[in-house]
Amino acid sequence: MIVKILVAIANYGDSNTSYVQTLIDTYRGFSRYQVDIVILSNVDKNFGTSIEVAVGLPTSNPWSLPFAHRQIFADRQDDYDVFIYSEDDTHILETHVENYLGAEAVLPPDHVAGFMRHEIDASGAWHYSTVHATYHWDPSSVLLAGGEVFANFTNEHSAAYILSRDKLKRCIASGGFLVQPHSGRYDMLCSAATDPYTRCGLKKVINVSRLSDFSLHHLPNKYIGRIGLPKVEMDLQIEKLLTIPKNDHLRTSLIDGTVKSDHSSRYDRSYFTPAFASVARAMPNRRCRVLSVGCDMGKTEAALVAQGHEVDAIPLDHVIAESAKSRDIMILDAALSDPISAFQPGRYDVLLMNLCLPYMSSPIDMLRSFSPALSRDGQLLVAFWNWSAESEKRKRREEKKKFGPLTVGEYAESGIHRTDPQIVRDWLKQAGYGAFSTYFDVPEKHRLLSNLCLKLMDSRIAVTGTVRATAVQ
Structure with missing residues (x-):
């Protein structure tokens, strides 16, 4: 036939x-x-x-x-x-x-x-x-x-x-x-x-x-x-x-990075992010042992390795981890359903939370659970998505006009928390951190504006950034 x-x-x-x-x-x-x-x-x-x-x-x-x-x-x-x-x-x-x-x-x-x-x-x-x-x-x-x-x-x-x-x-x-x-x-x-x-x-x-x-x-x-x-x-x-x-x-996967949204996939966790320059700028001026939580293909972590830092990582999943390994990132042997068991307490000078906190039901509990990974004078870096940037506000206004009221950003409804510098600092305070510094990834086309405004406009023009904090002793 x-x-x-x-x-x-x-x-x-x-x-x-x-x-x-x-x-x-x-x-x-x-x-x-x-x-x-x-x-x-x-x-x-x-x-x-x-x-x-x-x-x-x-x-x-x-x-x-x-x-x-x-x-x-x-x-x-x-x-x-x-x-x-x-x-x-x-x-x-x-x-x-x-x-x-x-x-x-x-x-x-x-x-x-x-x-x-x-x-x-x-x-x-x-x-x-x-x-x-x-x-x-x-x-x-x-x-x-x-x-x-x-x-x-x-x-x-x-x-x-x-x-x-x-x-x-x-x-x-x-x-x-x-x-x-x-x-x-x-x-x-x-x-x-x-x-x-x-x-x-x-x-x-x-x-x-x-x-x-x-x-x-x-x-x-x-x-x-x-x-x-x-x-x-x-x-x-x-x-x-x-x-x-x-x-x-x-x-298993570390997070469920697929947001409950019928109108857009842009809120989902990216697995192929570019290197965040803000993370590199937030690093201490010395060689550090770094634990990255939420590593995707590993470009941000690879930039730290290129600076001379030693980087271990807990990946988003074991498949994308193979891309990170190809960039000389040491992937910890961890059950992602219990990632806390992967690290040695007090081993790391820097703990990097790489765009994973918004997808956790309790970002504060996540921060507290990983705190033991840091050495006594260790520093925490939180890479974040800046929903307060003017370009993000404009996109959300357009989405609201087209699709009606948005639940994205309300975790119970969508599976993602809204983030901006203030929200991240509030999480960190509740988790026992202080002494904050914030660094932004200002796009090349806005660098002149950033400099002319003495970086006072960075929080409005940068879509991503990094908050640095230390544990309150």
Whole structure:
């Protein structure tokens, strides 16, 4: 029996025509499947007699175009075996379909095989553009199926999806598939490709035993050097993921950094933060032993190592810890469900709380529990997100205007505490610390203003900073 595939490709205007033709040529070259192609467009186009062009926007918003595939798939759900949606620059090969169907045969009914996206630089090296900002592997999601390891990557967007007829019918029946174009934690363009995973009850997992077989080439290669993770570093994380089925303690995380917010993911804890210069400036002028709590990929800690400090770290999870290790950070052997057991009392000159306190139910208790790690004259550094910065206030005003009253910042409702210099100092006072100094990460474009104002405006123009404190004797 020949497997029939329906492909829908979103192509707005006259951009990306060469990429669309590459996709069409690839699908036409499938040897084991019968493929029909529909191009979604806002204007009439001609890609040949065998290519259907569906013209029309679901709404007046140009970004609504990708949602046009939903009704087409629903109308033809009984005519095809496999359904593929993609943006016009994301390359799906015949082997990707084969790999999807192989995974479909072994995964639990409520799981579905998904894909990463990668780009290729001039040397031929891969860079995974799916990996950036708050998105990361979820260690708790790891499962064995068909003798291979699968895991969820928290960025559900790969600009494409493949669904079997059964999975499509599940999506339609869920009520989350045939919906109006919308945005939320993902923008409208991305939501069109992620709803099967975020609204339809399917759990997207990726085969990490063969990650390269479950990654799609983003043909423009335009994000290299801007976002994404080089394959050589991703491979370190994959090696750790592959050990989790036999090491259950590796499934735990230090915090739940995913905030309860339907309208934005920007409040989630980033796993790929740049180095905080404010942390380096807050350090004592001598070589120190440092314990970092909440280490992500390790750029802030690596900057301290470069200054000559000795840095140990308790990571956000054991997978991202592999990135930190590659930057010469010593990761403590700790059960993240009980991180306090990891350190030797009195060992450290500096304790760094690296953007983890807002995600703790009681930041004050967290501070108190780690206080024994410090030597008698030790200092505590708290890297924080400054919600009092004017740019943050503006964003929240815009969010409130668009989405109504916000609960983000109220921990009981959202899983994150609001932070600014005063709130952090109040936590520290209640935890038994004093002698505060505050350092800000002033953006380059505002350095002149900062200097002209004698740094008095820094708390209003810097989005991040570091508070330094000492224990009250």
